[in-house]
Amino acid sequence: MVTYKDDPDAPKTAGVSLVARVFSTDHKTIGRQYLGLSLVSVLCGVALSMLLRMHTSWPETAIPFLAGVENTPERYAGVRLLHGSLMVFFVLTAAPQLGFGSFLLPLQIGAREMAFPTLNFVSLWLTVLSLAGMTASFFCPLSPGLNVWLGSAGIFSLAALFSALNFSTTTVDMRAKGMTLPRMPVTVWAWFLNAILSMLIFSILLAGTTALLSDRLLDSNFFSVGSFLAHQPQNLVRQGSLPVLWQRLFWYFAQAQVYVAMLPCFGIVTHLVATFARKPVWKERLVVLALCGVGLIGFCVWGYHMFATGMNPYAPLVFAVLASSLGVPAAFLLTSWLGTLWDGRVQFTASMLFAIGFISLFIAGGLSGIFLARRDLATAAVSEDFVIGHFHLVMGVAATFAILAALFFWFPKLFGCRMNERLGKVHFWLTFAGVYCIFMPMHWLGLLTQSNLLGDAQRLALASAGASIRTVVTVATIWTVAAQSLFIINFFGSLVRRRKSEANNPWRTSTLEWSIASPAPGGNFGGEEPVVYRGAYDFAASGCEDFAPQHLSPELLVQEAD
Amino acid sequence: MPRTTVGHDIELIIEKVADNGGGITPPSNGNGGDDGKRPPKRRPSPRRYYTGIALGIVSVLMFFMALASAYLVRRGSADWVPVRVPMLMWFNTAVLLVSSGTIEMARKRLGLLDVVGFTRLWGLTTVLGVVFLIGQVVAWRQLVGEGIYLASNPASSFFYIFTGAHALHVIGGVGALLYVAWRNFERAQLTRVVAAEVASYYWHFMDALWLFLLALLYLGK
Numbered sequence: 143m144v145t146y147k148d149d150p151d152a153p154k155t156a157g158v159s160l161v162a163r164v165f166s167t168d169h170k171t172i173g174r175q176y177l178g179l180s181l182v183s184v185l186c187g188v189a190l191s192m193l194l195r196m197h198t199s200w201p202e203t204a205i206p207f208l209a210g211v212e213n214t215p216e217r218y219a220g221v222r223l224l225h226g227s228l229m230v231f232f233v234l235t236a237a238p239q240l241g242f243g244s245f246l247l248p249l250q251i252g253a254r255e256m257a258f259p260t261l262n263f264v265s266l267w268l269t270v271l272s273l274a275g276m277t278a279s280f281f282c283p284l285s286p287g288l289n290v291w292l293g294s295a296g297i298f299s300l301a302a303l304f305s306a307l308n309f310s311t312t313t314v315d316m317r318a319k320g321m322t323l324p325r326m327p328v329t330v331w332a333w334f335l336n337a338i339l340s341m342l343i344f345s346i347l348l349a350g351t352t353a354l355l356s357d358r359l360l361d362s363n364f365f366s367v368g369s370f371l372a373h374q375p376q377n378l379v380r381q382g383s384l385p386v387l388w389q390r391l392f393w394y395f396a397q398a399q400v401y402v403a404m405l406p407c408f409g410i411v412t413h414l415v416a417t418f419a420r421k422p423v424w425k426e427r428l429v430v431l432a433l434c435g436v437g438l439i440g441f442c443v444w445g446y447h448m449f450a451t452g453m454n455p456y457a458p459l460v461f462a463v464l465a466s467s468l469g470v471p472a473a474f475l476l477t478s479w480l481g482t483l484w485d486g487r488v489q490f491t492a493s494m495l496f497a498i499g500f501i502s503l504f505i506a507g508g509l510s511g512i513f514l515a516r517r518d519l520a521t522a523a524v525s526e527d528f529v530i531g532h533f534h535l536v537m538g539v540a541a542t543f544a545i546l547a548a549l550f551f552w553f554p555k556l557f558g559c560r561m562n563e564r565l566g567k568v569h570f571w572l573t574f575a576g577v578y579c580i581f582m583p584m585h586w587l588g589l590l591t592q593s594n595l596l597g598d599a600q601r602l603a604l605a606s607a608g609a610s611i612r613t614v615v616t617v618a619t620i621w622t623v624a625a626q627s628l629f630i631i632n633f634f635g636s637l638v639r640r641r642k643s644e645a646n647n648p649w650r651t652s653t654l655e656w657s658i659a660s661p662a663p664g665g666n667f668g669g670e671e672p673v674v675y676r677g678a679y680d681f682a683a684s685g686c687e688d689f690a691p692q693h694l695s696p697e698l699l700v701q702e703a704d
Numbered sequence: 705m706p707r708t709t710v711g712h713d714i715e716l717i718i719e720k721v722a723d724n725g726g727g728i729t730p731p732s733n734g735n736g737g738d739d740g741k742r743p744p745k746r747r748p749s750p751r752r753y754y755t756g757i758a759l760g761i762v763s764v765l766m767f768f769m770a771l772a773s774a775y776l777v778r779r780g781s782a783d784w785v786p787v788r789v790p791m792l793m794w795f796n797t798a799v800l801l802v803s804s805g806t807i808e809m810a811r812k813r814l815g816l817l818d819v820v821g822f823t824r825l826w827g828l829t830t831v832l833g834v835v836f837l838i839g840q841v842v843a844w845r846q847l848v849g850e851g852i853y854l855a856s857n858p859a860s861s862f863f864y865i866f867t868g869a870h871a872l873h874v875i876g877g878v879g880a881l882l883y884v885a886w887r888n889f890e891r892a893q894l895t896r897v898v899a900a901e902v903a904s905y906y907w908h909f910m911d912a913l914w915l916f917l918l919a920l921l922y923l924g925k
Binding site (some may be wrong): 316346352364 | 714749751752754755760762764765766767768770771774777778783793795854855856858860861865869921
């Protein structure tokens with residue numbers, strides 16, 4: 143196996159002060175920092191979801207943390223807001239795209255750095271600032287707290303825009319010689335398409351938050367209620383259609399944001415499934431096309447969050463058709479994953495288990511999404527529990543599984559050691575069972591107890607059953623959260639006990655990042671530029687290995703085989 | 705994507721280096737890297753700056769489009785009191801248009817290696833940019849004198865946010881012009897030619913964006 147020698151000019155890590163290492167423009171350091179940020183956020187977010195569940199099931203129990211910061215309904219809403227903000231912005235957006243993307247994108251395309259390292263540095267620290275702001279907003283009184291939150295959301299948008307600019311330019315212009323578009327790993331495609339989508343939607347969120355903040359602080363009249371209300375037909379006013387303009391801007395962003403979280407996960411799962419099934423991605427080009435489709439349609443379906451806002455009666459039809467048509471690329475991705483698995487020599491590593499778990503959750507969550515995309519069904523099924531169950535399954539948990547799969551897979555490249563496989567597998571099965579026990583009953587709760595189709599008497603009878611289902615959900619939540627301690631032990635235990643002798647390419651896979659040492663050294667590929675000779679999923683090579691690394695020339699490959 | 709001849713040459717050099725590719729020995733450059741400084745002595749391809757500015761322009765455009773669509777929706781409301789565009793803003797528009805001309809002339813001078821001519825015209829562009837900004841501030845003060853504030857009504861809110869956000873972006877543009885003028889490009893990763901070209905694209909975009917916003921404010925009242 144040819145590896146790149148150390149670069150004598152590479153930035154040195156030993157002997158560099160801690161400050162210089164923290165405030166580094168190196169894409170690998172920044173990637174690790176994003177992942178650290180996500181880890182902190184996910185732990186806080188999970189703790190907050192525990193509080194919410196416990197409060198729902200046992201409302202009389204005084205929760206010490208909440209009692210300390212005045213135990214009011216607004217505070218409950220505050221906990222939900224903080225939980226959502228941490229999870230959506232700093233876990234689902236930050237980890238798969240910014241974290242793994244910053245670390246791996248240059249490595250996988252054979253670049254030495256991002257296109258604009260300083261911009262990368264600025265976006266990381268803007269993200270940190272935004273995290274600090276959103277957390278601080280929770281502890282402020284309600285009204286100033288909201289202003290701080292909006293400001294932080296604006297800062298996050300700015301950071302996301304800078305990163306998106308950086309990711310797309312890097313992919314377009316920094317690819318190594320021979321790394322043609324068809325040879326790019328699917329992960330790179332996903333990060334690239336996602337960056338383009340982010341660039342469009344975060345501008346909209348930035349515009350929306352700027353206008354709203356200006357309304358709140360400077361008394362401007364972008365979304366002001368009174369006069370706009372007076373101009374609307376009476377029936378709309380009664381339905382509470384008021385802040386429609388803000389809603390449009392917000393959902394324009396927020397619906398596409400779901401795909402911003404999911405797209406890199408699709409890329410990661412496709413990559414891992416092919417690697418561990420030891421087969422090329424089934425219909426790789428169509429997979430890339432499907433990713434484009436998800437991005438494009440995802441950009442156009444904002445209206446389906448607004449069926450209840452009194453929009454043009456034909457609009458829901460359009461949005462429902464668009465939303466349902468998302469099923470086409472999604473179904474294709476699914477077919478490709480299953481097609482890749484079919485007849486493969488599947489290796490059930492912890493990473494692969496999480497990737498397969500993602501597929502399972504994606505199917506389950508996607509099916510309940512069909513209910514919500516159709517207007518008639520949505521009217522019956524829209525209830526808090528159903529919607530929460532649906533989007534947590536498909537967006538929150540599925541994406542978390544993809545993040546965990548990626549972490550198990552790239553841990554050697556990130557930190558120079560592997561995580562414990564056996565502990566990882568136990569962690570997987572406990573979590574997998576746990577999340578189904580949480581979110582499946584939640585769907586039933588939504589359909590049973592809050593259905594508009596039932597009579598009053600039936601609803602009352604079901605309400606008591608609902609209470610016990612709620613308790614089951616809460617117990618399952620506690621169970622699943624407890625299981626995450628295995629992950630924490632595994633993560634930090636592996637870091638503490640790491641040995642220096644990790645192989646460069648422990649998973650025997652072909653992309654460029656595995657051609658260099660583990661952990662990835664400063665300067666990436668040393669003094670020379672890598673050259674790419676083939677696609678990323680060449681698992682059918684003849685010879686002693688069942689894969690052909692992208693960077694080995696055909697002659698060297700023959701030599702190795704001999 | 706347009707490329708300069710300089711950029712093209714650099715690319716050829718890179719390809720030549722990479723042609724050893726698949727090769728195993730790194731080129732030895734002897735200094736051992738003890739100084740810990742970033743290594744590349746050669747300048748990498750400048751294409752990324754063009755791509756970067758093109759994508760940046762798309763996302764700035766998206767920001768203004770979001771506001772413009774909100775403007776068009778909001779225009780129908782009962783409390784909408786149209787704002788008359790101050791006469792001064794037409795003068796400012798002319799200043800900005802002229803600056804787009806001078807920046808092109810400056811670039812032509814640079815292409816002819818006439819550094820003095822370049823510096824003069826580039827400086828003139830910067831001054832025109834600053835004049836535009838001052839003009840906008842004076843126009844706002846005129847509006848305030850007429851009793852039209854940000855909080856007066858939706859039309860005035862949009863008027864101030866469009867002009868204000870554009871002015872902020874122009875300040876960024878002036879910053880870029882100053883950077884090109886003052887930066888020492890000897891050791892930079894990009895050349896002055898590339899930097900000037902990239903800055904000029906942004907500047908023209910600011911110009912076009914202003915024309916669009918002005919049309920929106922004038923016709924959309």
